[in-house]
Amino acid sequence: MTASGPPIRLLPRVDEQNRFFWTGGEEGELRFLACGDCDRYFHPPSPVCPYCLSRNVTPRAVSGKGTIHSFTINFHPWTGAGDPYVIVLVTIAEQDDVRLTSNLVDCDAERVRIGMPVVVQFEHHDDVWLPLFRPDLEAEQDGLPSKDGSDDLPLRDRAGSR
Amino acid sequence: MSASEPLERRAVISGIGQSAVGRRLGRTDLDLTLEACIQAIADAGLEREDIDGLSTYPGGGFGPPGFSGPGISDVQDALRLKLNWHDGGSEGAGQIRAVFSACLAVAAGLARHVVVYRTVTEGSAQAGGGRQGIGGAPSGGRGIPRFSGPLQWVLPYGAVSAVNWLALIAKRRMYEFGLTREQLAQIALNARRNAERNPKAIYRDPMTLEDYLSVRMISDPLCLYDCDAPCDGSTAVVVSHRDVASDTPHPALHVNAIGTALRGRPSWDQFDDMTTMAARDAAASMWERTDLRPSDVDVAELYDGFSILTMVWLEELGFCGKGESGSFIEDGKAIALDGPLPLNTNGGQLSAGRLHGFGLLHEACVQLRGEGGDRQAPGEPQVAAVANGGGPIAGSILLTKDTP
Numbered sequence: 001m002t003a004s005g006p007p008i009r010l011l012p013r014v015d016e017q018n019r020f021f022w023t024g025g026e027e028g029e030l031r032f033l034a035c036g037d038c039d040r041y042f043h044p045p046s047p048v049c050p051y052c053l054s055r056n057v058t059p060r061a062v063s064g065k066g067t068i069h070s071f072t073i074n075f076h077p078w079t080g081a082g083d084p085y086v087i088v089l090v091t092i093a094e095q096d097d098v099r100l101t102s103n104l105v106d107c108d109a110e111r112v113r114i115g116m117p118v119v120v121q122f123e124h125h126d127d128v129w130l131p132l133f134r135p136d137l138e139a140e141q142d143g144l145p146s147k148d149g150s151d152d153l154p155l156r157d158r159a160g161s162r
Numbered sequence: 163m164s165a166s167e168p169l170e171r172r173a174v175i176s177g178i179g180q181s182a183v184g185r186r187l188g189r190t191d192l193d194l195t196l197e198a199c200i201q202a203i204a205d206a207g208l209e210r211e212d213i214d215g216l217s218t219y220p221g222g223g224f225g226p227p228g229f230s231g232p233g234i235s236d237v238q239d240a241l242r243l244k245l246n247w248h249d250g251g252s253e254g255a256g257q258i259r260a261v262f263s264a265c266l267a268v269a270a271g272l273a274r275h276v277v278v279y280r281t282v283t284e285g286s287a288q289a290g291g292g293r294q295g296i297g298g299a300p301s302g303g304r305g306i307p308r309f310s311g312p313l314q315w316v317l318p319y320g321a322v323s324a325v326n327w328l329a330l331i332a333k334r335r336m337y338e339f340g341l342t343r344e345q346l347a348q349i350a351l352n353a354r355r356n357a358e359r360n361p362k363a364i365y366r367d368p369m370t371l372e373d374y375l376s377v378r379m380i381s382d383p384l385c386l387y388d389c390d391a392p393c394d395g396s397t398a399v400v401v402s403h404r405d406v407a408s409d410t411p412h413p414a415l416h417v418n419a420i421g422t423a424l425r426g427r428p429s430w431d432q433f434d435d436m437t438t439m440a441a442r443d444a445a446a447s448m449w450e451r452t453d454l455r456p457s458d459v460d461v462a463e464l465y466d467g468f469s470i471l472t473m474v475w476l477e478e479l480g481f482c483g484k485g486e487s488g489s490f491i492e493d494g495k496a497i498a499l500d501g502p503l504p505l506n507t508n509g510g511q512l513s514a515g516r517l518h519g520f521g522l523l524h525e526a527c528v529q530l531r532g533e534g535g536d537r538q539a540p541g542e543p544q545v546a547a548v549a550n551g552g553g554p555i556a557g558s559i560l561l562t563k564d565t566p
Binding site for chain 1: 269306316320322326329330331337378379380383447
């Protein structure tokens with residue numbers, strides 16, 4: 001089974017606060033708000049930096065690379081019949097406390113594992129570019145250690161991945 | 163613990179009530195609520211005229227169909243209550259926040275006897291359509307709504323239910339702690355064993371490990387039997403000032419401490435430690451307010467909207483070490499009715515029905531009062547721990563049979 005998304009995409013309502021995020025994919029960019037004073041990213045968006053309370057916050061593109069922090073394969077037909085899909089929780093490469101819930105695509109669902117390096121790609125719907133993630137083959141080949149540093153632990157239960 | 167007495171200790175649970183409970187009862191939420199409330203008032207030895215406070219979670223008109231039950235004004239008017247204090251709301255320390263606010267209202271002298279209720283008709287509301295994600299069940303095309311707020315970050319990815327969000331926690335726990343499905347199964351199996359002894363439970367047929375392992379997967383590694391059973395039903399308790407404790411027809415149950423903290427981020431997917439959740443903070447804050455210790459607890463009624471939540475609560479309340487809940491429960495003996503920590507003695511929400519936290523609170527009262535019948539935990543339990551909620555929603559309470 002090649003992983004893809006759910007059969008129906010429920011979409012965000014684009015507004016002034018989230019537009020930079022949901023439309024960044026038009027330029028191929030994954031963007032988060034970053035603080036111009038303490039130089040940290042944060043998510044979800046807020047008018048004030050949650051670390052230093054500065055209002056000097058602007059969208060900034062990140063590399064689009066990250067690591068799978070956790071995942072689940074959904075089997076229940078919440079939005080209608082369709083293949084199982086992989087929901088991933090991705091930690092971005094730039095900062096380990098910024099995470100995105102997303103889907104893993106372009107990957108055999110059997111291959112998904114915690115610690116897997118991934119890279120962003122975008123899926124366009126109307127005024128929204130959804131960030132999705134696929135395996136970062138380059139990083140995998142380089143054998144880069146995952147952010148977790150624990151890739152060598154046995155992956156335990158795989159009973160659901162059938 | 164601080165030198166001054168926690169104010170919630172001025173409160174007791176003087177009466178309890180519960181309506182009929184079933185998958186689909188064909189009765190309105192107000193009907194069920196009044197049944198539970200009237201029962202609780204009588205159980206406390208009170209008259210309707212004695213009730214001067216009313217509290218509920220989450221208040222009327224909140225959430226998907228069947229979720230909220232009637233609001234405060236509906237119940238007040240139906241009973242023509244003369245209230246000095248009233249409160250209904252969805253934000254706070256878990257579903258049981260409605261009890262916490264009642265305790266504080268009593269302690270502050272704003273009311274003397276508060277009826278606190280929680281009603282669901284999710285069984286009827288979801289009839290025919292199956293269980294829905296939080297975004298509903300869109301049919302496709304132009305009718306699909308757009309989403310703002312926290313849901314915008316998860317719904318586009320088909321992460322539409324707490325079972326998806328919690329599967330991420332379960333998977334992370336498998337990775338970090340070696341949790342297995344066989345261990346997790348014990349939460350559902352223990353619940354079912356207890357439900358067999360509870361005539362009001364929804365599911366009472368015996369369940370085996372093989373049943374659990376072969377039932378359909380919902381969101382790996384959580385299967386159907388890791389999810390609670392939507393139902394119809396209402397639970398009510400009367401929270402009174404402790405100075406009435408000697409006059410109640412049934413033993414008044416003392417509130418020893420409540421746990422309300424939320425120190426991590428209020429988020430399902432951005433919490434600092436994705437093997438746990440707000441339960442960590444609520445539990446810690448509860449123990450900070452009492453000299454009782456986890457080893458003093460005789461019976462535990464810990465939220466099992468999804469089985470993985472109970473695992474987290476077991477650890478965060480200190481019944482076992484961090485990451486050790488799998489081995490703690492793996493043979494089922496530690497949490498059995500005749501074990502050292504009887505857990506979810508009525509069958510929990512997994513088998514007795516999703517009464518959304520209040521079924522577990524009611525059961526703790528039943529056990530402390532020694533009214534459990536076939537499912538009574540042996541040894542006359544004196545201290546009960548109750549926990550409600552998952553993800554960023556968490557509250558816990560310690561109840562004692564005797565004065566703290």
